[in-house]
Amino acid sequence: MTLSTQQLSRRLGALPTPNIGDAMERLGVLDASIKPVWPGARLAGPAFTVWTRAGDNAYLHRALAEATPGDVIVVNGQGDESRALMGDLIGARARNAGIAGFVIDGAVRDAAGLERLGMPVFARSISPAGPYKNGPGSLAGPVAVGGVAVLPGDIMIGDEDGTVVVPRARAEEVLLAAEAVRVDEDERMRTILAQADKKESGVAGACVAR
Numbered sequence: 495m496t497l498s499t500q501q502l503s504r505r506l507g508a509l510p511t512p513n514i515g516d517a518m519e520r521l522g523v524l525d526a527s528i529k530p531v532w533p534g535a536r537l538a539g540p541a542f543t544v545w546t547r548a549g550d551n552a553y554l555h556r557a558l559a560e561a562t563p564g565d566v567i568v569v570n571g572q573g574d575e576s577r578a579l580m581g582d583l584i585g586a587r588a589r590n591a592g593i594a595g596f597v598i599d600g601a602v603r604d605a606a607g608l609e610r611l612g613m614p615v616f617a618r619s620i621s622p623a624g625p626y627k628n629g630p631g632s633l634a635g636p637v638a639v640g641g642v643a644v645l646p647g648d649i650m651i652g653d654e655d656g657t658v659v660v661p662r663a664r665a666e667e668v669l670l671a672a673e674a675v676r677v678d679e680d681e682r683m684r685t686i687l688a689q690a691d692k693k694e695s696g697v698a699g700a701c702v703a704r
């Protein structure tokens with residue numbers, strides 16, 4: 495079976511991130527401080543990588559011009575929380591370009607505007623402080639984000655629990671393993687809930703007998 499990046503992103507994006515992390519020996523999970531900036535944000539897609547000087551978003555603007563529809567823009571912002579690297583204006587331009595979302599090791603702003611746009615953004619923090627726009631930075635190389643190495647094209651998945659990175663070279667194997675984790679957990683949950691139901695009806699039965 496050889497799945498396209500789009501198929502892999504769609505199927506991985508349908509799985510909870512904990513199941514994907516478990517399928518990678520619990521590795522590949524970004525630092526827990528990198529969280530969705532609005533509730534319900536979810537993303538899945540190949541990484542378009544950006545490395546920028548702390549607090550400077552010149553290279554995010556360049557990334558918008560070069561990324562492909564469906565890409566997730568992944569930014570090593572040095573973990574700096576003092577200046578927002580993007581907000582709803584960049585978010586709106588990204589939506590026009592078909593970008594699937596952002597994962598940022600740094601801060602962002604305009605959280606309410608990003609939610610209105612439906613643009614999924616995962617970041618270390620939210621700050622009203624604006625960015626500098628001078629560079630330097632670089633595009634489309636390996637980056638470190640939330641303590642995990644990301645190569646261009648690796649598949650990013652984000653949901654309410656956080657963000658995981660699936661190396662592109664292992665994506666199909668990880669997808670199948672993660673789908674198996676999901677099936678197994680669904681089965682275990684059914685068993686656990688059925689035990690609770692049995693116990694409840696036992697209690698009800700005891701009450702009736704008394």
Ligand SMILES: O=C([O-])CC(=O)C(=O)O
Binds near residue numbers: 578579583604
């Ligand atoms: O001013 C900036 O570059 C970041 C920002 O708030 C936006 O994109 O709306």
Ligand SMILES: [Mg+2]
Binds near residue numbers: 580581582583603604
């Ligand atoms: Mg703004």
